Amino acid sequence: MSANNDTLLRVEDLKMHFPIYRGVFQRKVGAVRAVDGVTFDIKRGETLGLVGESGCGKSTTGRTILQLYKPTDGNVHFEGSNLLKLKHEEMRQMRRKMQMIFQDPYASLNPRMTVGQLVGEPLMVHNVATGTEIKERVDHLLEIVGLNPAFESRYPHEFSGGQRQRIGVARALALQPSFIICDEPISALDVSIQAQVVNLLEELQEQFNLTYLFIAHDLSMVKHISDRVAVMYLGVFMELADRDDLYANPLHPYTQALLSAVPIPDPIADAKRQRTILEGDVPSPANPPSGCRFRTRCPIAEAQCAESRPEFREIKPGHFVACFFAERYL
Amino acid sequence: MPDYILDVQGLETVFNTPEGTVHAVNGVSFGLKEGETLGVVGESGCGKSVTMLSTLKLIPSPPGVIKEGKAIFAGQDLIQMSDEELRHVRGGQIGMIFQDPMTSLNPVLTIGKQLEEPLMLHVGMTKNQAADRAAELLEMVGIPKAKERLGDYPHQYSGGMRQRVMIAMALSCSPQVLIADEPTTALDVTIQAQIMDLVKRLREELGMAIIWITHDLGVVAGIAQRVAVMYGGYIIEEAMVNELFANPSHPYTIGLLASLPRVDQTTHEKLFSIEGAPPTLYQKPDACPFAPRCKWAMERCWKENPVLEPVAPEHRIACWVDTKTGRPRS
Numbered sequence: 001m002s003a004n005n006d007t008l009l010r011v012e013d014l015k016m017h018f019p020i021y022r023g024v025f026q027r028k029v030g031a032v033r034a035v036d037g038v039t040f041d042i043k044r045g046e047t048l049g050l051v052g053e054s055g056c057g058k059s060t061t062g063r064t065i066l067q068l069y070k071p072t073d074g075n076v077h078f079e080g081s082n083l084l085k086l087k088h089e090e091m092r093q094m095r096r097k098m099q100m101i102f103q104d105p106y107a108s109l110n111p112r113m114t115v116g117q118l119v120g121e122p123l124m125v126h127n128v129a130t131g132t133e134i135k136e137r138v139d140h141l142l143e144i145v146g147l148n149p150a151f152e153s154r155y156p157h158e159f160s161g162g163q164r165q166r167i168g169v170a171r172a173l174a175l176q177p178s179f180i181i182c183d184e185p186i187s188a189l190d191v192s193i194q195a196q197v198v199n200l201l202e203e204l205q206e207q208f209n210l211t212y213l214f215i216a217h218d219l220s221m222v223k224h225i226s227d228r229v230a231v232m233y234l235g236v237f238m239e240l241a242d243r244d245d246l247y248a249n250p251l252h253p254y255t256q257a258l259l260s261a262v263p264i265p266d267p268i269a270d271a272k273r274q275r276t277i278l279e280g281d282v283p284s285p286a287n288p289p290s291g292c293r294f295r296t297r298c299p300i301a302e303a304q305c306a307e308s309r310p311e312f313r314e315i316k317p318g319h320f321v322a323c324f325f326a327e328r329y330l
Numbered sequence: 331m332p333d334y335i336l337d338v339q340g341l342e343t344v345f346n347t348p349e350g351t352v353h354a355v356n357g358v359s360f361g362l363k364e365g366e367t368l369g370v371v372g373e374s375g376c377g378k379s380v381t382m383l384s385t386l387k388l389i390p391s392p393p394g395v396i397k398e399g400k401a402i403f404a405g406q407d408l409i410q411m412s413d414e415e416l417r418h419v420r421g422g423q424i425g426m427i428f429q430d431p432m433t434s435l436n437p438v439l440t441i442g443k444q445l446e447e448p449l450m451l452h453v454g455m456t457k458n459q460a461a462d463r464a465a466e467l468l469e470m471v472g473i474p475k476a477k478e479r480l481g482d483y484p485h486q487y488s489g490g491m492r493q494r495v496m497i498a499m500a501l502s503c504s505p506q507v508l509i510a511d512e513p514t515t516a517l518d519v520t521i522q523a524q525i526m527d528l529v530k531r532l533r534e535e536l537g538m539a540i541i542w543i544t545h546d547l548g549v550v551a552g553i554a555q556r557v558a559v560m561y562g563g564y565i566i567e568e569a570m571v572n573e574l575f576a577n578p579s580h581p582y583t584i585g586l587l588a589s590l591p592r593v594d595q596t597t598h599e600k601l602f603s604i605e606g607a608p609p610t611l612y613q614k615p616d617a618c619p620f621a622p623r624c625k626w627a628m629e630r631c632w633k634e635n636p637v638l639e640p641v642a643p644e645h646r647i648a649c650w651v652d653t654k655t656g657r658p659r660s
Contacts, residue, residue: 053518160607190373191545195589195603202600217518220548224591224598247593261523262593263548267571269594270552277527278520281488 008179008211009065010041014074016057016064020286032286034060036235037074039312044178047205047212049226049243051219051258053282057235058215062181065213066098067091078179096126099172103184105164109156115142115167116152122174141170144207145200162193169200173208181213186221198225219262223247228318231255234293235285237312241319251315251326254294292323300325334361334402335539336385336424336507341399343377343384346392353614354380356563357398359638362507367533367540369554369571371547373608377563378543382509386420387411403507422452425500425538427493429512434496435484441468441495442480445502452503467498471528490521494528501532511543526553547590551575556644559583562609562619565638569645580647581624618650626651628658 017031034057042048052058064071067083076083078098086094102108109118119138123129129137139149145166156164165185172180182201186194198221204210216222222229223243230240231254239252250256257276264270278297283289289296295305304324312322315330343355355377362368372378383389385401385408401408408419420426428434436444445467446460455463461480468476471494484492493513500508510529514522530553533540542553550557550571557574559567559582567580578584588602606623609615618624621631630650638646641659652659 053520162607190608191547191586192373192589192604193607195601196605199601199603219519220591220593223593223595224601244596248596257520259593261519263522263526263546263552264592264594265547265551265587265590266575266592266594267551268575270548275523275527277523279524281490281521282518 006043007041008044010077012039012075013037015072016060016069017072030286033235038237045209046227047214047225049222049229050215051222052232056232058232059183062183062215096175097177098179099177100181101168101172101185104188105161105168111156114153119170145170161189162196165197179211183215234288236293239321251321251329252323253298253300335364336362337402338385339400341384342397343380345394350612353611354563358565362539365537365539367554369550369557370543371550372560376560378560379511421448422503423505424507425505427496427500427510427513429515437484440481445499448502467502471498493525505538507539509541567647573645579641580649581626582620
């Protein structure tokens with residue numbers, strides 16, 4: 001993973017630990033290791049999918065990249081500058097280029113603001129447009145995301161879930177960013193609406209040469225939209241590879257189990273599949289297992305797995321995996 | 331007419347809200363055979379949950395009103411039963427599991443206490459008998475150290491384990507019918523696979539009939555033998571599971587299946603998307619509720635509401651159009 005001109009974002013050993021305080025004196029007694037050392041890069045114009053079960057740290061990774069949390073450790077290089085070293089005002093300017101689309105279209109829009117105000121707000125905050133120019137830009141943005149500009153004076157509650165998510169997309173696009181983190185943008189939507197929003201995101205990517213970090217738990221949708229996919233478990237990356245490679249030849253036992261657990265909408269294909277059903281639940285990130293994080297549920301774990309943490313290594317060009325025994329599946 | 335253990339006919343449920351009357355279920359009929367698993371699929375607001383809640387008279391009234399219909403179970407109409415009579419059926423001969431295992435358990439009672447209650451109420455066991463049976467039940471649903479964990483409270487269990495407790499509770503009085511309303515929607519895929527595996531095993535051991543409500547066509551393909559697809563408060567297609575996925579015939583089912591990406595797919599074409607949004611149901615549809623979103627819609631679709639009619643053995647759809655030819659069905 002060497003950085004070159006194509007690399008838009010490079011994340012190095014990023015850690016985000018949330019302290020746990022207890023007792024009368026609120027002493028720090030431990031930490032939730034939500035993100036515990038992840039390294040990856042994203043190329044300009046590509047979509048990196050980030051999948052994992054709830055609580056694995058995928059959303060925290062996204063938020064920490066945008067510096068919405070102050071990382072415990074690590075570096076984030078975006079368009080050549082290290083975000084952790086930027087001064088407040090420099091970071092504010094940088095945020096124009098990196099935006100986020102949130103999961104819940106019902107909670108992420110202020111109910112007291114009209115659509116015009118919501119989409120125009122980023123333009124005002126960053127002083128990129130004034131007066132009638134704002135209205136022109138807002139109308140244009142609404143058109144881009146497939147909403148009627150005449151709706152500009154309506155409030156969020158007058159829209160359906162899919163339309164609200166379009167408003168969220170228009171807001172994210174307002175400052176012409178180069179990088180957008182999509183944090184579960186479709187999981188609150190109905191099946192027939194999901195395809196509409198995903199198609200819109202794909203069209204916009206082509207039109208504006210956008211780079212996406214697409215965070216989701218739906219492995220089928222991630223496969224559809226991503227160029228490369230990373231699998232996360234308890235704060236660390238387990239596997240990262242090209243989409244087709246990862247889904248056809250998963251090398252980590254966790255990825256294998258995860259893929260085999262995804263229901264396929266085809267009863268005949270579903271019945272023929274080999275399933276690996278994992279036992280138990282995800283351990284607590286406040287007290288993760290020693291060595292490999294996955295060993296407590298892993299079907300092939302050995303004594304070695306408890307002693308040391310397997311390195312996240314490039315087992316073949318472009319295919320990274322954190323497992324001592326990944327060679328078995330090559 | 332085959333022997334139905336539960337036979338629902340012409341069910342109609344409305345909700346009188348300050349904004350107007352919502353016609354949630356508009357005349358739904360279906361039968362459940364002994365020992366079979368019927369999957370009910372549809373998007374949010376299609377009436378799938380309200381239909382099942384209505385058959386057990388579990389909808390809050392007011393605002394909900396069951397306007398019409400019968401639900402014949404063991405020769406008796408559940409809709410006409412008094413609350414007292416119904417209490418012996420619910421949780422006894424008909425068991426239920428709900429979506430959210432966090433809110434459907436009482437947080438201030440131990441798991442043991444909650445499991446024992448129906449056993450003493452419906453089966454007439456003594457406290458000691460019920461305690462023994464409760465431990466057996468927990469063991470049956472795969473909770474380790476079952477006896478010791480009876481004294482735990484719900485917050486000491488993980489989400490997947492709580493759903494196992496719900497299943498144990500629903501099955502405690504050996505019901506003939508189990509109604510499961512989105513039982514795996516709140517769970518991660520690896521836990522969902524565990525729960526589906528468990529239900530399939532228990533279904534073979536205990537032989538109960540199951541109604542499995544879900545929005546996920548993948549889940550239905552994995553668990554159901556027969557499937558009913560709902561839209562706008564109607565069943566719009568009904569078939570055996572292999573037939574439905576091999577020959578979907580209603581435009582809505584066809585669109586829904588085409589809009590789903592699959593993990594086992596190797597092509598990456600643009601997703602098919604059904605334009606528009608589901609109906610709000612403030613008016614009872616007097617034409618086909620899907621017509622505004624249907625690419626095959628003809629003049630008749632805007633005037634008359636189609637009824638379920640066979641297109642193949644054990645395969646019925648409510649549609650005026652033959653989607654293979656694009657012409658009216660004869």
